[in-house]
Amino acid sequence: MDAIVEELCRSKGLKITRPRxxxxxxxxxSDDHPDAEEVYRRASExxxxxxxxxxxxxxxxxxxxxxxESHHFGDGRARYECxxxxxxxxxxxxxxxxGNVIEFSDDILESVKRKIAQDHGFEIVGERLELYCKPLTNxx
Amino acid sequence: MDAIVEELCRSKGLKITRPRxxxxxxxxxSDDHPDAEEVYRRASExxxxxxxxxxxxxxxxxxxxxxxESHHFGDGRARYECxxxxxxxxxxxxxxxxGNVIEFSDDILESVKRKIAQDHGFEIVGERLELYCKPLTNxx
DNA sequence: GTTGATGCAAAATTTTTGCAAGATG
DNA sequence: CATCTTGCAAAAATTTTGCATCAAC
Numbered sequence: 001m002d003a004i005v006e007e008l009c010r011s012k013g014l015k016i017t018r019p020r021x022x023x024x025x026x027x028x029x030s031d032d033h034p035d036a037e038e039v040y041r042r043a044s045e046x047x048x049x050x051x052x053x054x055x056x057x058x059x060x061x062x063x064x065x066x067x068x069e070s071h072h073f074g075d076g077r078a079r080y081e082c083x084x085x086x087x088x089x090x091x092x093x094x095x096x097x098x099g100n101v102i103e104f105s106d107d108i109l110e111s112v113k114r115k116i117a118q119d120h121g122f123e124i125v126g127e128r129l130e131l132y133c134k135p136l137t138n139x140x
Numbered sequence: 141m142d143a144i145v146e147e148l149c150r151s152k153g154l155k156i157t158r159p160r161x162x163x164x165x166x167x168x169x170s171d172d173h174p175d176a177e178e179v180y181r182r183a184s185e186x187x188x189x190x191x192x193x194x195x196x197x198x199x200x201x202x203x204x205x206x207x208x209e210s211h212h213f214g215d216g217r218a219r220y221e222c223x224x225x226x227x228x229x230x231x232x233x234x235x236x237x238x239g240n241v242i243e244f245s246d247d248i249l250e251s252v253k254r255k256i257a258q259d260h261g262f263e264i265v266g267e268r269l270e271l272y273c274k275p276l277t278n279x280x
Numbered sequence: 281g282t283t284g285a286t287g288c289a290a291a292a293t294t295t296t297t298g299c300a301a302g303a304t305g
Numbered sequence: 306c307a308t309c310t311t312g313c314a315a316a317a318a319t320t321t322t323g324c325a326t327c328a329a330c
Contacts, residue, residue, distance in 0.1 A: 015304050015309055036294080051312045056295060072212040076320075077294060093260055102260060109252050113271060116246050120233055122273035129269045131253060133262035155284060155329050176319080191287045196320055198285095216295070217319060 004084050008065050019043075019050050023058040027068050028082040033101060035077040071128065073101065091129035144224050148205050159183075159190050163198040167208050168222040173241055175217040213241065213270065231269035 005024040006016045014020070026042045027034070034042065040055045059080055062068045070078040073094055082088075090105040109129075117124045145164040146156050154160070166182045167174070174182065180195045199220055202208045210218040213234055222228075230245040249269075257264045 013309095017304075017310060019311070049312080053296075053313075054311060057297095057310085060296095093257065093262060095262070096265060104256060104260060106252070106256050109249075109256065112246070112249050112252055116244060116249065117233065117271050117273050118276065120242060120244065120273075121276050122233055122235070122271070123276050124271050125236060125274050126272035127270060128272075130267060131257050131262070131264050132266035132268075133257050133260075134265050136258065136261050136263050153284095157285060157329070159286070189287080193288075193321075194286055200321095 005062075005067055008067055012065055014061065014065070018047065019054050020058055020061070022047055022050065023055055024062055024067055024082070027059075027062070027080050028084065030081070033071060033073070033079040033081050035075075035079045037077070039080065071130070073130065074132075091131070093131045093133050095135065096132050097134050145202075145207055148207055152205055154201065154205070158187065159194045160198055160201070162187055162190065163195060164202055164207060164222070167199075167202070167220050168224065170221070173211060173213070173219040173221050175219045177217070179220065211268065211270070214272070231271070233271045233273050235275065236272050237274050 002021055002025065005021060009016050009020065022043050023039060026039055026046075030039075030042070036052070036055050036059060039059070040050070040052045043050045043055065059068060059070070059078075063070055063080075066083060068080050068082050070080055071092070072078060073092070087105070089110075090103040091109075093102040093104060094100070095102065113127065113129075114124060142161055142165065145161060149156050149160065162183050163179060166179055166186075170179075170182070176192065176195050176199060179199070180190070180192045183190045183195065199208060199210070199218075203210055203220075206223060208220050208222050210220055211232070212218060213232070227245070229250075230243040231249075233242040233244060234240070235242065253267065253269075254264060
């Protein structure tokens, strides 16, 4: 993980710093899509010198480097997750009754999306799919 | 259009006011996903008494009433569009080279999404699909 | 007339920026 | 040691709120 971040930073001419490694690792280790404030809180536990401004600057840089992704799940702020994982590519089901976020991926969905983009003369370079759902009930 | 807004407001016990009708109409007539500031600007031209706070309050109410939808296309602010139209349901392709937003809808996509939700034990009550794309080139 | 909505100004929230000091390559 | 990055504090941008006034029902 650290190695990948360092490699990606290097390839973009970015310096490898303690805050960058820390923020990237915090997000990689989190499976709950923390927002900037929460990343800052978790980072501060390990290195109290880090500032919130740096977290914001860093997540922007890491997002540009495709190391992390940001999402907006309806609340005002951006929430982050790491893209570096064997099977990262996925989307989100948000259970509106609980706020739980469930990740999923689907090959058919992927090809349908790709074809739609193609038919419009485009190639997908980024995307965002969120399904806001409520649990199925048997009688309704 | 006005009639639908009025009916929906009434059914929720909301008063039908000049600002509400105006904001709803502005958004219904816009095909460019304006943000709150822009809705305010357009509304002000017709009624200079309206305030930005009211625009924010009104879009929230209209969104709760399912009369409009909000989106986050990567810039910081929320952008709005009206849901009241014969064939409203659609998603967005954002051309990252120009910032243009293209709307599309696709029946196969719809059923794939519905099935995915079902397989996870959910029913879709809202959703958001954005494809960030660049134009296809023949040689790359 | 009551109740809910508006406008204003002020505050809250989220994010960005200027700049001096510090760390990296 | 030149350049990029950080931390701090201050500002910007977006959105929300308190309250007196006003409008809808």
